[in-house]
Structure formats: C-alpha cells, structure tokens
Amino acid sequence: MTVELTFREYQDGLEQGKLLGLYCGECGAVTVPPQAVCSECGSRKLKIGEVEKKGIIKTFTVIRIAAEGMTPPFIIAMVETYSGAWVMGNIIDMDADSADMDLMGKEVIIDSRQVKGDVYSYGDIHSIVFKLV
Ligand SMILES: [Zn+2]
Structure with missing residues (x-):
C-alpha cells in the first residue's frame, strides 16, 4: 500500500x-x-x-498535570481550519490560567514550533501551535 x-x-x-x-x-x-x-x-x-493556516477554536482543555518532560499548565485545543480539517495543538502566547470558555469560537492563526523529543517520541518534531488573532 x-x-x-x-x-x-x-x-x-x-x-x-x-x-x-x-x-x-x-x-x-x-x-x-x-x-x-x-x-x-x-x-x-x-x-x-x-x-488554510487559520481556523476557529472548537474545544480546548487546560493541562495541569503533564507527561514527563512537559511543563504545565498549558492549553490544548482542537481547531477547525477554514479548509475543513480539524487539527490539535497548543494555544501559545497566552497565560493558561486565564483560559475560560470565551476561547470557544475564537479565530486563530496556525503555526508550528520545534519541540524536543521525549521518552515517548522518536526525536525532535514540529508541533502545531495556535495564536489568537
Ligand atoms: Zn473521503
């Protein structure tokens, strides 16, 4: 295949x-x-x-207890891109403790950042991030 x-x-x-x-x-x-x-x-x-590297926040959660190698708190969101696909990533450039339901439906720009590999991955990867418009 x-x-x-x-x-x-x-x-x-x-x-x-x-x-x-x-x-x-x-x-x-x-x-x-x-x-x-x-x-x-x-x-x-x-x-x-x-x-399309823009979309709308459909749902999110704040992680307060994270896997080894990650520093909480941080925000994980599902975003519906304007192309239709849903993608998961971190909302950055925002204090995770200030996150509330007002985030729902907000427009974001989709980007990526390099993150260090951990014990669960094969090495450094590019991970999707969202920035509020
Ligand atoms: Zn199909």
Whole structure:
C-alpha cells in the first residue's frame, strides 16, 4: 500500500511554514495529520494539498498535570481550519490560567514550533501551535 503523504513529509512541510493535508477525491474531506485513508470516508483517493493556516477554536482543555518532560499548565485545543480539517495543538502566547470558555469560537492563526523529543517520541518534531488573532 502506498502512502500519499508520509509523517516526515508532513513534518518537512511544517518546518517550511506549510500545513499539508490530504484532500479526498471521493468525499472532499481534508485529513490532517496524514493517514493512509480519508478520515471521513476511508477512501484512498487522496491528494496532497496545503491547508488554510487559520481556523476557529472548537474545544480546548487546560493541562495541569503533564507527561514527563512537559511543563504545565498549558492549553490544548482542537481547531477547525477554514479548509475543513480539524487539527490539535497548543494555544501559545497566552497565560493558561486565564483560559475560560470565551476561547470557544475564537479565530486563530496556525503555526508550528520545534519541540524536543521525549521518552515517548522518536526525536525532535514540529508541533502545531495556535495564536489568537
Ligand atoms: Zn473521503
């Protein structure tokens, strides 16, 4: 089975300032991060394309007890991009203790930052971050 977009290619895209996704030739959904099949319909008719780096916060949580190597508190959010794909990442440039339900529906710019690998990952990666507009 061929994979249209590898995790390495996705990571290289983030490093170059691009958010790459897979556009489905069957249902039109956009899958991010890369998977072997469409996240909506399971089709393998996928094409690589750039995803809009803006979206709306759909839900979030504040992490106060974190995994080894991470420093709480921090905010994890799910954002619906204007391309339709939902992506998960950290809301940055904001005090996590001031987070409240007013964040719901706020517009964000999607970016990435390099984070150190930990005992659970294979090395340094680019991780998605959100900045309030
Ligand atoms: Zn599909």
